[in-house]
Amino acid sequence: MIVLFIIAIILALIYLDGKLGMFAFQHKNKKIVYPRRLSDISFFINGTHLFSDYFAEIRQAKHHIHILFYIIKDDETSQPFFQLLKQKAKEGVRIRLLVDWVGSFSLPKSLIRSLEASGIEFAYTRKPRFPFFFYRLNRRNHRKITVIDGKIGYIGGFNIGKEYVGKDPNFGEWRDYHLKITGEGVHDLQTQFLRDWEEATKTAIAKGEYFPPLQAGTITHQLIATNGHGLEKHFIDVIGRAKKEIIIGSPYFIPSRSVMNALLDALRRGVDVTVLVPLKADHLFVKEAAYPYFYRLLKAGARIYRFYQGFYHAKTMVVDAEWCDIGTANFDKRSLFLNCEINCYIYDRHFVHKVKKAIKHDLARSEALTLDFWKKRTLWDRGKESISTLLSAWL
Known part of the structure; x- marks a missing residue:
């Protein structure tokens, strides 16, 4: 009884911490909507191809390299990355490396000291602290941004580690989507990186030298940065405007009630809704947490597919x-x-066609989830689903 009482007290304190933290940070959780820009954009779906291009551009850097990742592993894939950054720092290129405290917690202190000794500026973003420790612990910086010389930018779903180039046997092929941007949009990636760097380090940066003149590209796009607020409304607005088709790709599918209702409304309007998720799970309970939503969508006529050839980690939505x-x-x-x-919202039919082609290829290596399969879940699966539903806000 004493143990149960202590557990109940701890859970109550965590719940209270989360609620009070959310209330205290409401006014700070603002979204940043950058203007529509014109850039040239390359689309990557394979980690080996992405990092071949990424490393080549880093090697050509002359002035600065700004990097933000949620996860950087210390393994055989990341070691060449660290060595390359050290070499560029030795050449006089200014390098700022920002990583999330939770996502990259496993980085050895000895490695960080060696990076700093090489002249690389290193910082953690979103270190948890009191008050509202549990709430802060859950507020992660999940962005992936790289800006090279203020002229080339990268954004997308890939982190740095062996699984992202298909070398982890637990996952096999890693399917993800990433963008390389050259043109006006790089200024916005730079602005966002510097915002995150200054928040993490409490150090203001003179910005003039990091914003060289840029030529307009051919693809209209817009960057949206959110901080625990605003993304829900964007998703609802886009889903509400759909006339024919919505395709959603995500490793995790746990929408809010309002977003779920928007999808159901779209189905009632006759819009085709397709959802692509991985068959495997890379975190406890996340797969089961999606099942209640899948059941309602399947009953309403949506199509749900589970990617079985590796792990599907792309974050994408296509509308009409x-x-x-x-x-x-x-x-x-x-x-x-x-x-x-x-x-990155992209308003270009040719580019959207390219993304749809990639998704179609991924759907061909996926299995359809059916209502019959859902109904035949085991008692153990149903139990995990119940637990996942309770934890869904934190998964």
């Missing part, structure tokens, strides 16, 4: 072959209400 979203936000409550995310 005219608009698509690629970025860092998952289709879950954590991205909607807790994490710092950045998404």
